[in-house]
Amino acid sequence: MLEDAFLDQARSNRALGSPFTARVLTLTAARLAPGNPVVDRMRGWQGDIGNRGASLPLRFLGGLHALVLTGDCPELAACYPPNPRPDDATLAAAIETAMARHPETLMRWLDLPPQTNEVRRAAVMIAAAHWLASRFGLSRFVASELGASAGLNLMWDRFRLDLACGIFGPRTSGVRLDPEWRGPCLSEAEIEVIDRRGVDIAPLDPHDPGDALRLTSYLWPDQPWRIERTRAAIEIAEAPVDRSDAGSWLTRRLATAQPGAIHLVSHTVAWQYFSDDTCNTCLDAFEEAGRRATRDAPLARLSMEGDARKGEGAPIELTVWPGGRTHKLGRVDFHGRWVDWKPPADPHRNTLHKPMATRTTT
Structure with missing residues (x-):
């Protein structure tokens, strides 16, 4: 269920130290009624949509952040860090505005899996x-x-x-x-x-502006040090x-x-x-x-x-x-x-004999 996938990802984001994106995902989960083209596409997605599959919540979250980074959705940008923390009603309204006015951008971000290069x-x-x-x-x-x-x-x-x-x-x-x-x-x-x-x-291509935007969009806005570190890595890539x-x-x-x-x-x-x-x-x-x-x-x-x-x-x-x-x-x-x-005490002594991964069959 789409709502469950968003709420599950919200729990993961909160555990990974991003309470702001957890709020965004939680508020979005309550606003996934059919009728919007972005929502309809996600509801019609085939296969696993969670974080062990297509990761649709993270794709959607990246699309929202892209609208903030480009300034294309000022209503949403005003709610994102480093701006003051908005109340839930204001943030929810900004998310609804982004879905209503910028479906093309959000659909493009749904096209590809998240690529954070953490x-x-x-x-x-x-x-x-x-x-x-x-x-x-x-x-x-x-x-x-x-x-x-x-x-x-x-x-x-x-x-x-x-x-x-x-x-x-x-x-x-x-x-x-x-x-x-x-x-x-x-x-x-x-x-x-x-x-x-x-x-x-x-x-x-980290030196292509569009690809660099995609890389940074998947990083969470309440963790600016990740964005700074990624941009520094892009400089020497x-x-x-x-x-x-x-x-x-x-x-x-x-x-x-x-x-x-x-x-x-x-x-x-x-x-x-x-x-x-x-x-x-x-x-x-x-x-x-x-x-x-x-x-x-x-x-x-x-x-x-x-x-x-x-x-x-x-x-x-x-x-x-x-x-x-x-x-x-x-x-x-x-x-x-x-x-x-926790490496082996003696690097010349092999203590584990099972293979790292087993073969899979269809």
């Missing part, structure tokens, strides 16, 4: 890279990302990770990550990314992102190893959106490339995907070849606000 997730990529560098004694990396959107997080080696125990990455970086860090500090390592590339079914199915792309990407370099393939809150065929093709590509991996040219798959433990962030899992064993490295907040880092 930059703070890169803290996990940095941590995994340091763990791998320590394990293999290698400093050079090939970086790949599945579901890379605009490729901002492929620049992880150029971000500054500030922890109480030390600073990792370039101190002069304009992109500063400062998650609440729980657990041991990272191993010191020199990191050099010699090749970076991503794939997305609908990639965004230069990783190419190919428009392709992730499965076929990964097969090609892993076909050639780079001796003396670790190939780190990441996916963060992306796997759930892949088709069964795509997931299985990716698994085949990992297995085939894993058989060819050596200690001089290792392969690693970093996963940050949701599981059954709702409200507790996502597990951090790293499968390493040669060997193909999966290490549980802790958990992370979906927006990277905190990292509960």
Whole structure:
């Protein structure tokens, strides 16, 4: 039910520290009567419309924010941060105005899934890279990302990770990550990314004004630091992102190893959106490339995907070849606000033998 999807997303947003967007979603849930073209389209949507499927509430929320960022709906902009908090009646009226006067914009935002490129997730990529560098004694990396959107997080080696125990990455970086860090500090390592590339079914160009608007529109207006951090990441973005199915792309990407370099393939809150065929093709590509991996040219798959433990962030899992064993490295907040880092005490000792993901069948 559409109303239930909006209310469920409101609960998630509130838990993720965005009370304003939770209010917007809750007020919208009570105003989804048929008759408006935007509402009618959402009501006629086929398949899962919640946050494990099409994420219609987040698409709609992004469309509203786009109207604010462009100034196209001044009534709505007046209700959004940093303006004073409006009462529910005023905010609800502004939402109704946006739906009545700007259905074309909202429909365009319904066309594509949210692509936030949440930059703070890169803290996990940095941590995994340091763990791998320590394990293999290698400093050079090939970086790949599945579901890379605009490729901002492929620049992880150029971000500054500030922890109480030390600073990792370039101190002069304009992109500063400062998650609440729980657990041991990272191993010191020199990191050099010699090749970076991503794939997305609908990639965004961070230097295109329209695509940059789409990226920032999915960030929540009562969390301006996320918008500032994303804009800083856009300034240094230069990783190419190919428009392709992730499965076929990964097969090609892993076909050639780079001796003396670790190939780190990441996916963060992306796997759930892949088709069964795509997931299985990716698994085949990992297995085939894993058989060819050596200690001089290792392969690693970093996963940050949701599981059954709702409200507790996502597990951090790293499968390493040669060997193909999966290490549980802790958990992370979906927006990277905190990292509960729990790597194996001895990086040369593999303690987990189950595969990270199983095959799916239709």
